[in-house]
Amino acid sequence: MSRKANDNVEYTLRSLSNLMGEKKRRKADEGAGERSLIAADSCTSINSQASGAPSSAAGEDLERAARRQFQQDVTPGFVYVVSVFSALGGFLFGYDTGVVSGAMLLLKKDMNLSALWQELLVSSTVGAAALSALAGGVLNGIVGRRPCILLASLLFIAGAVLLAAAPDKETLLGGRVVVGLGIGIASMTVPVYIAEAAPPHLRGRLVTINTLFITGGQFFAAVVDGAFSYLPRDGWRYMLGLSAAPAILQFFGFLFLPESPRWLIQKGQTQKARRVLSQIRGVQTIDEEYDSIKNSIDEEEKEVGAGGPVIYRMLIYPPTRHALIVGCGLQMFQQLAGINTVMYYSATILQMSGVDDDKLAIWLAAITAFTNFSFTLVGVWLVEKVGRRKLTLGSLTGTILALFVLALGFLLSAQVSPPVTFTPADPISQNSTCSKYSFCNGCMLDPNCGFCYKVNGSSIIDSSCIPVDPKTTEQSAWGRCTNETKSKSNSYWAYNYCPTSYSWTALIGLMLYLIFFAPGMGPMPWTVNSEIYPLWARSTGNACSSGVNWICNVVISLTFLHTAEYLTYYGAFFLYAGFASVGLIFIYGCLPETKGKKLEEIESLFENRLCTCGASESDEGRCILII
Numbered sequence: 001m002s003r004k005a006n007d008n009v010e011y012t013l014r015s016l017s018n019l020m021g022e023k024k025r026r027k028a029d030e031g032a033g034e035r036s037l038i039a040a041d042s043c044t045s046i047n048s049q050a051s052g053a054p055s056s057a058a059g060e061d062l063e064r065a066a067r068r069q070f071q072q073d074v075t076p077g078f079v080y081v082v083s084v085f086s087a088l089g090g091f092l093f094g095y096d097t098g099v100v101s102g103a104m105l106l107l108k109k110d111m112n113l114s115a116l117w118q119e120l121l122v123s124s125t126v127g128a129a130a131l132s133a134l135a136g137g138v139l140n141g142i143v144g145r146r147p148c149i150l151l152a153s154l155l156f157i158a159g160a161v162l163l164a165a166a167p168d169k170e171t172l173l174g175g176r177v178v179v180g181l182g183i184g185i186a187s188m189t190v191p192v193y194i195a196e197a198a199p200p201h202l203r204g205r206l207v208t209i210n211t212l213f214i215t216g217g218q219f220f221a222a223v224v225d226g227a228f229s230y231l232p233r234d235g236w237r238y239m240l241g242l243s244a245a246p247a248i249l250q251f252f253g254f255l256f257l258p259e260s261p262r263w264l265i266q267k268g269q270t271q272k273a274r275r276v277l278s279q280i281r282g283v284q285t286i287d288e289e290y291d292s293i294k295n296s297i298d299e300e301e302k303e304v305g306a307g308g309p310v311i312y313r314m315l316i317y318p319p320t321r322h323a324l325i326v327g328c329g330l331q332m333f334q335q336l337a338g339i340n341t342v343m344y345y346s347a348t349i350l351q352m353s354g355v356d357d358d359k360l361a362i363w364l365a366a367i368t369a370f371t372n373f374s375f376t377l378v379g380v381w382l383v384e385k386v387g388r389r390k391l392t393l394g395s396l397t398g399t400i401l402a403l404f405v406l407a408l409g410f411l412l413s414a415q416v417s418p419p420v421t422f423t424p425a426d427p428i429s430q431n432s433t434c435s436k437y438s439f440c441n442g443c444m445l446d447p448n449c450g451f452c453y454k455v456n457g458s459s460i461i462d463s464s465c466i467p468v469d470p471k472t473t474e475q476s477a478w479g480r481c482t483n484e485t486k487s488k489s490n491s492y493w494a495y496n497y498c499p500t501s502y503s504w505t506a507l508i509g510l511m512l513y514l515i516f517f518a519p520g521m522g523p524m525p526w527t528v529n530s531e532i533y534p535l536w537a538r539s540t541g542n543a544c545s546s547g548v549n550w551i552c553n554v555v556i557s558l559t560f561l562h563t564a565e566y567l568t569y570y571g572a573f574f575l576y577a578g579f580a581s582v583g584l585i586f587i588y589g590c591l592p593e594t595k596g597k598k599l600e601e602i603e604s605l606f607e608n609r610l611c612t613c614g615a616s617e618s619d620e621g622r623c624i625l626i627i
């Protein structure tokens with residue numbers, strides 16, 4: 001289509017849109033259905049009708065077809081290519097955080113790892129991600145989004161090679177830190193890059209695809225963990241090394257993909273910016289979009305000034321201060337709602353429900369990851385339909401409910417916790433600290449002990465609390481619950497959980513949790529953060545909020561076992577429900593609707609000072625903080 005014809009279509013649509021109003025326009029969009037595309041000269045011909053209201057059916061038909069043509073023009077396939085290649089960063093984030101639990105089962109045997117080393121290998125990645133997400137803001141602002149994504153893929157490749165070839169645990173630790181640095185940069189850069197490339201009507205969906213890739217990576221990692229756990233030796237090398245493949249794909253893909261047009265405009269690279277903008281928008285004229293980005297940069301410079309560090313300017317300028325509080329708050333409450341604990345603990349929850357085959361536990365973790373992934377897909381579908389605000393509020397409300405069910409499941413299980421009915425006669429057993437527990441509940445909360453029992457019909461008999469094998473939690477240190485004697489003596493070994501008839505409540509809670517969390521609270525913090533800051537503050541805003549996400553992730557994961565020890569499991573889940581409820585009030589009061597807005601318009605949603613957060617149409621989803 002010629003540039004002139006495109007201009008005509010755009011002009012026509014704008015006039016018609018003004019005449020018809022928003023609701024009617026949406027209806028017309030849906031109605032466009034499967035109609036065939038209109039040719040360029042028809043576009044020119046409808047231009048002549050644009051000055052009057054479309055009264056005839058033919059006029060409406062033309063208008064619908066023109067709108068469809070317009071949407072196709074502003075959404076060429078290239079923007080999807082750009083988004084998918086960037087979202088490989090999300091996939092690697094998910095894969096590398098997810099794969100370690102399965103790899104650890106093998107690693108601790110092969111490398112004889114102590115509990116401290118296991119802890120170090122898991123949390124070093126998350127800690128490094130927190131640091132590099134924070135540092136990534138400065139890097140993004142200086143060198144641009146594309147070099148940051150290239151750097152992240154190089155780090156992923158280097159980390160994967162180090163991990164796969166590691167001769168000792170020190171190298172493993174180095175590899176995990178390198179991978180963490182990649183995750184941090186990718187986690188803050190990719191959503192920003194996609195948001196800056198996407199047209200407004202698709203932005204939410206495309207950025208949410210990044211979270212779909214995160215949860216997809218976690219699912220894929222769980223499957224790989226399952227598959228390689230059957231290898232007698234070195235299975236972990238494949239598990240950890242495999243992530244090099246998508247990283248290499250991303251690196252080479254990005255050598256051919258462009259820089260973010262908005263970053264280019266900000267840096268005054270006008271010609272390049274125009275070229276990229278028309279490349280990602282197809283042949284559609286880009287003057288209007290270019291001018292609106294340029295104007296908003298100029299205005300912001302006038303309003304905010306250019307002196308002092310960005311974070312300082314963000315804090316003294318109310319709209320960006322408000323946006324930063326909302327962005328960081330969303331990321332904080334995402335983690336405080338306990339997603340990673342629930343995912344990590346899912347295998348145990350499922351074991352509680354009667355699955356006592358250890359190999360199966362790895363596959364059960366894959367089912368959990370799959371549920372998280374498939375319901376993130378629901379989020380991708382809903383985000384442009386119901387909007388960010390409603391999706392987040394609905395999701396968090398359901399998550400709180402699920403946390404209560406989960407906590408209730410653990411509470412009931414603790415209350416009907418089976419008693420210890422048998423203490424082995426040997427002196428070692430009698431002198432062990434585990435012998436002081438008279439119920440399974442106390443025994444399972446002690447990381448050094450496990451519950452060994454037999455089953456007679458539906459009753460638990462001959463139950464004892466005995467020390468766990470220091471090398472593996474899969475068996476007791478001695479007695480009838482070691483791997484060799486378990487099946488011969490018809491005994492079962494429960495570590496970290498108690499056999500109970502109420503476990504189905506916890507299972508329902510787990511499923512409900514993922515079903516509610518995954519479409520909203522999982523992706524929305526990333527999506528909303530990618531769009532709420534003006535260009536000059538975007539990298540810094542995302543660096544801070546991603547940093548908050550990773551820091552809260554470390555804190556919640558590292559404290560879970562201690563929290564459970566002090567508050568018991570149900571106490572821990574009640575605590576998360578409490579955090580999530582505070583989050584709900586915060587989000588209700590402070591999160592405006594950003595659906596369909598241009599990135600340059602969003603700043604105005606954070607301008608006012610008092611909170612009325614009506615989600616009413618007339619309010620345009622405007623939310624105002626009480627600070």
Ligand SMILES: O[C@H]1[C@H](O)[C@@H](O)[C@H](O)[C@@H](O)[C@H]1O
Nearest residue numbers: 211214215339340372522523
């Ligand atoms: O949005 C993601 C997603 O929900 C993941 O499943 C979770 O592991 C991450 O911590 C979170 O940031």
